[in-house]
Amino acid sequence: MPKTIYLDNAATTMMSREVLDAMMPYLTEKYGNPSSIHSFGAESNAACEDARKKIAKFINAKDNEIYFTSGGSESDNWAIKSVAYMKKDKGKHIITSGIEHHAVMETCEFLARDGFEITSVGVDENGIIKLDELRKAIRPDTILITVMYANNEIGTIQPIREIGEIARSSGIIFHTDAVQAFGHIPIDVEKDNIDLLSASAHKVHGPKGVGLLYIRNTIKLTPLIHGGPHERKRRAGTLNVPGIVGFGKATELARESMKDASKITEKRNYLIDRILKEIPYSRLNGDRDRRLPGNANISFMYIEGESMLMLVDMKGIAASTGSACASGSLDPSHVLLAIGLPHETAHGSLRMTLSEHTTKEELDYTVETLKGVVDRLRSMSPLYEDAMKENKEV
Ligand SMILES: *Cc1c(COP(=O)(O)O)cnc(C)c1O
Numbered sequence: 001m002p003k004t005i006y007l008d009n010a011a012t013t014m015m016s017r018e019v020l021d022a023m024m025p026y027l028t029e030k031y032g033n034p035s036s037i038h039s040f041g042a043e044s045n046a047a048c049e050d051a052r053k054k055i056a057k058f059i060n061a062k063d064n065e066i067y068f069t070s071g072g073s074e075s076d077n078w079a080i081k082s083v084a085y086m087k088k089d090k091g092k093h094i095i096t097s098g099i100e101h102h103a104v105m106e107t108c109e110f111l112a113r114d115g116f117e118i119t120s121v122g123v124d125e126n127g128i129i130k131l132d133e134l135r136k137a138i139r140p141d142t143i144l145i146t147v148m149y150a151n152n153e154i155g156t157i158q159p160i161r162e163i164g165e166i167a168r169s170s171g172i173i174f175h176t177d178a179v180q181a182f183g184h185i186p187i188d189v190e191k192d193n194i195d196l197l198s199a200s201a202h203k204v205h206g207p208k209g210v211g212l213l214y215i216r217n218t219i220k221l222t223p224l225i226h227g228g229p230h231e232r233k234r235r236a237g238t239l240n241v242p243g244i245v246g247f248g249k250a251t252e253l254a255r256e257s258m259k260d261a262s263k264i265t266e267k268r269n270y271l272i273d274r275i276l277k278e279i280p281y282s283r284l285n286g287d288r289d290r291r292l293p294g295n296a297n298i299s300f301m302y303i304e305g306e307s308m309l310m311l312v313d314m315k316g317i318a319a320s321t322g323s324a325c326a327s328g329s330l331d332p333s334h335v336l337l338a339i340g341l342p343h344e345t346a347h348g349s350l351r352m353t354l355s356e357h358t359t360k361e362e363l364d365y366t367v368e369t370l371k372g373v374v375d376r377l378r379s380m381s382p383l384y385e386d387a388m389k390e391n392k393e394v
Contacts, residue, residue: 005317005362010152010353016205022249026242034239044241051248060188067231071211072179075198076103078224079175083144091141092116097129098338126287127156127339145174149181153335154286155295164193183254206250210243264293272296274367294354302384303348303377311373320351
């Protein structure tokens with residue numbers, strides 16, 4: 001295998017050539033400011049509006065419900081902080097889940113330090129939110145429910161429609177971080193009862209540094225970024241024209257490639273099945289079926305995920321332990337702990353996320369490499385040695 005095998009598509013994706021081609025004019029000769037009245041500006045403005053239309057249609061929203069941002073993190077911050085400060089006279093209670101992305105989790109923690117009360121609803125052993133617990137968590141002063149659409153580490157897809165219904169019937173605003181879902185599984189903000197939704201271009205073969213917040217028209221969300229009258233006075237700053245155009249193109253391409261999502265699912269299942277069958281003491285994390293097409297997250301007992309990651313990297317495979325944002329820290333993933341894994345097992349986890357470009361040959365090479373790496377690490381592991389001794393005695 002000559003080139004690197006990229007199995008870290010949940011961290012970011014390769015930008016499509018078609019996306020670059022669509023962006024190129026707006027990085028070069030078409031440099032007008034979309035706010036300007038002259039024809040240069042009008043051209044840029046038209047390109048942004050075209051992207052907005054495509055993206056809105058894709059999630060069954062109206063054009064004027066799409067607000068462009070700098071990415072998923074900004075969208076999450078905007079949604080949660082603005083609802084909190086808008087509604088603080090009604091109440092200061094926010095409900096979230098125990099497996100959110102850091103952009104949501106840290107924002108909630110920030111608000112908690114500012115007098116808001118956060119209830120984190122538990123998930124089952126597969127990472128599906130406990131709906132009964134969610135219903136019970138609702139109080140008269142609850143102002144927001146924020147639960148992610150699909151998890152970035154274990155790929156679990158939440159019962160978003162039901163969560164939306166619960167929020168709607170209690171008159172509570174519902175935000176979902178759909179960064180991992182957008183462009184990978186169908187989203188319908190109407191059917192799903194979603195009020196606010198975050199998405200990001202670079203997770204769907206678009207450029208980095210551009211995202212969106214969907215804001216239902218009935219919600220007059222206050223700005224996070226104050227300044228000029230851009231984005232209907234809700235998000236100041238000259239529009240990232242090339243980024244927005246690229247996001248539009250990436251969405252258009254995702255609409256097509258999603259029709260072939262089952263091919264990615266098949267490859268992912270092939271990878272999971274081979275690993276579980278051929279590598280002893282391995283387990284799949286997350287729901288087998290209610291899971292993003294490209295996500296495989298597996299724990300290998302008696303090894304350290306970080307060591308595994310480095311060894312497979314030396315063999316040309318790019319994977320991840322938990323989330324990229326968490327790597328570099330020695331704490332095990334909060335998501336893996338939330339689904340009940342003991343610390344040691346959580347530490348030995350590897351996330352491999354596929355794209356439509358991933359081939360079966362690459363997966364075969366990956367499985368063979370993993371077998372070698374796992375064997376090697378276990379042969380050096382006192383934990384493994386002890387466990388084997390105990391097993392023999394049984
Ligand atoms: C990547 C990611 C984010 C952050 O998006 P950026 O555009 O990188 O800021 C937020 N939430 C989830 C679930 C993600 O996977």
